[in-house]
Amino acid sequence: MSKFAGINNAEITSSQCAKLLFLFALGSAALILPTSVTSIAKQDGWLSMLLAGPFNYLILIVFLKLSDRFPNLSLAQYAERVLGVWAGKAFSLLYVLFFLLLSALVLRNISDFMSLSVLPLTPEWFIDGTFMIVVIYGVYLGIETIARTGEILFGWGLFVIVIVTVSLFNQFDFHNFEPFLYNGLEQPVKGLYTILGFPIGEFVFITMVFPLVREQDRKKLRKSLKLSAALITIVSVAITVFLVGVMGVDEASRSPFAVYDMAKNINIEEILVRVEILVAMVWVGTVFMKLALCVYVLTVLTAQILNLSTYRTLALPYAFIIVPLSFIVYRNVAHARVFAMGVWTVYSLFHGFLLPFLLLVIAVIRKKRDNGSGRFPETIPQGTDSVEKEKTTEQQADRPDKEPALT
Template sequence: MEESRISRTQALMLVISSITVTGHLLFIPVILNHASRDSWLSLLCAAVPALLAAYLTARLSQRFPGQSPVEYARTILGRWLGSAVSALFIFYLFHDATLSIRGFGEFFTSAITPRTPILVYMTAIIILAGYAVRSGIEVISRTNQMFLVMIIPVGILASILTHKDKDYRNFLPVLENGLQPVLMGALTLLSLYSTFIILGMLLPFAPREGRIGRASMATMLILVVMFLGPLTGPVAIFGAERSMGLSFPSFQILRDIKVGELQRLDLLGIMLWSMGSFSKIALSLFATCLGVSQWFGLKDFRVLALPVGSLMVIVSLLHSRNFLELYSFFQSTYPYYSTFCGLLLPAFLFGVAVLRRMRVPGAPAGGGERS
């Protein structure tokens, strides 16, 4: 078992990076294609169920302190059904990692260096992630802290520098195409926020002191706010029609910034997205290896980093023939599949635990500490 310890703040920061990077690279264009100028409404619609996802993750960890979702699924449902649910959750973590690896490679080969084989980037990022996993969760969390300290000022700077180019009349008329596109955009966002469940793999390595319920929901609110600019900026700057055709809208905004001597801000964006992708993939690889070791009863999950990481690269290559197929998967299948695994399944586990009044010895009564 991992001996490193991290704070709850570090765990929550890892989740922020994980969701933010994946969302900006892969989900923003999908949401814009669904809802276009009404994407901000999709964000509002997704906020409440997203908070529910954070609440469920926190409450389950409070009822079963020291256990990951892989472990407390067995505690709640029994050996056989619990093992099946745990296996599904491990696959969810594994598959989410493969999508992030493929998205990272597609970003570089589509937007930056189209002549470089995608396998080069995918292999490089998984080698770094594998080394980080073998070094421990503390290394991943500290590296991630440096990334977050940099990305927030860059986001604020980009918003300020592009303010003069924004035309908010592009958001009119509201609900031109009805509610269905807005709801599809909201479901896509919710499927992204449902990956918050990965926090459950980190909390066993964090101290139990503190109000994890409130902290988790506050973190989700931060994540909602962090997507407001990336969803509204492309529409305000490029217009509804053009923003729907951009593969990487946030990157295009950075690439177009030119203020006096301040140019090529996209290079800073490339660096930050690379660091963020490392944090995301390393976290997903860590969680997958930990889950597999818990499912099979292995003592050390670090030995799984190389074989599991290699398998992730292979699956990410076979997943889609090109970026359009990957994009189509995020647009059609992923929203339902991710929402089921990351929101509905935890809700089911929590419901069963409450009805059966289940908690491990030492867990506070009432479902957890003060939240």
């Protein structure tokens, strides 16, 4: 653990970074996306997931290229280096609005699921409020705490996925996949459109995490991200295959949370039943990870734009914006599906691919590189003796780049 972990600055490993990417992708998409893709591509929905596989990593290449040029800076910081201070701040403001909206959407996903499937009599405002308290606490503790939580959820998530798929083998019907490619590749390609915006276009959050990877671990980062992207594809294809094979296209397309409903079919000799609660627990955990990362990135972006010395003071005020906003982003689950399958892909890819790609092109043309540090000023823990405080003060005075950055 880094010396100032949980106070202001922190570090994570390349493995933790890759697991954060996996959990972010699994997040709200695991329960909602297969239903949307199946409604478009029908029995060939798994092909849409497979076609999306290369894009899981290809879109990260742009972020990695930017990270090579600015290894210790976040998106907001190197935007100012490339575009100039004011144009860079305006550029970063677009991402503040993007992650603010994304945070509200993710929070609304969890309240919709809980109110429709688990706690139908509980008010949505209570679900959102209590869930947000835990998220804000996680964001306040810092990225190391979030990453360590992710390591735990990563193992349990894979375990539950394996248990569910193995338990449903006896109900799998290959006839549900007929006729294969009835309309050629047209339907699977149409299904790919939704996946590109949700969650692939949202991977831009990782640009705020790359500078936090330990310097000695950065050589392993590309390999770790490749493995994570491959695992995202495998899990997505597996979930969609079992969804169609067990429930069929019609039932899978109608259910708002088809994966949760699929788990209700597990019944092994009246012993292994009601396994869907495990799916709910893992999904709630991955949604927590996605929302915590969104709010973390949102607060850090804002702190860097305003040149604040820490991001932590912004966590609670943003909670009072995100919770009310989650009630008005869309009217109901049906409206959310139309929004996700139409508008969101364009909006997400604009921020998640087009803008970073243009920034990379400008950086290459202008030959911009910067190896300077962009960390927040260190905060001295309580109880540190005066000698340690003087040493830290001297280190800050000698540091050439004092601009605030990641935690």
